Amino acid sequence: MPAGSWSARLAELGLALPAVVTPVGSYTPALQVDNLVHTSGQLPVVDGELTLRGKVAEGAEGVVSPEQAHAAARLCALNALAAIDAQVGIDRIIRVVKVVGFVASAPGFTGQPGVLNGASDLLGEIFGEAGVHARSAVGVAELPLGAPVEVEMVVQVEVD
Structure with missing residues (x-):
């Protein structure tokens, strides 16, 4: 599916982008640098x-x-896409470049990659081949607000 039709693909999947999550600190939800948007x-x-x-x-x-x-990682990915949509518009995405996920892990838990598949699988459903990305899945002791998972991404976008 070519860039420019991702919003239609979301609708086909019965998905809607949520409102952009208000930052809990001194940062912006997404930032464009050249043809990349970082969340x-x-x-x-x-x-x-x-x-x-x-x-x-x-x-x-x-x-x-x-x-x-x-399931929470999937929701994190939708929130990241909402931040990208607010910054540049989801239909300008050319491809997903990188996903980084953090999993608040109890001692001995080593299933971080499986948890982050929630985000990666969603991106594949929406973007197909353009959703194939590099990824890191990191286990951490704690995350903000006690969250079990946090996801950030980098996407390539069409520039004017």
Whole structure:
């Protein structure tokens, strides 16, 4: 699918971009430099509220499951796309270049790549081959506001 039709693809998938998440610090949600747009880290926020809190682990009660974190990573990616859309318009995306994801991990949890597949798979659904990207999946001790996952991305866009 060529650049310029991503909003139509979102509609085909039954997806809508959320409102841009208000920054919780002194930064901007997205910034364009030449033909690249970099997003700030996006949390799993809906309507201004963090949807999930805690560290990711397998089989432990009172923590975030890998499946919940996978869904949260998908939401983070949608929030990143909303930030890009507000900055330049989603239909100007040529390709997704890089995704970096952070997973608040309980001791011994090593499934960060599977969690971040939530974001990567969504980008593939929307952008097809243009959504294939380089990626890092990093386990961390804590994330802002107690979030289980945070995702940032870099996309190449058409320039005027």
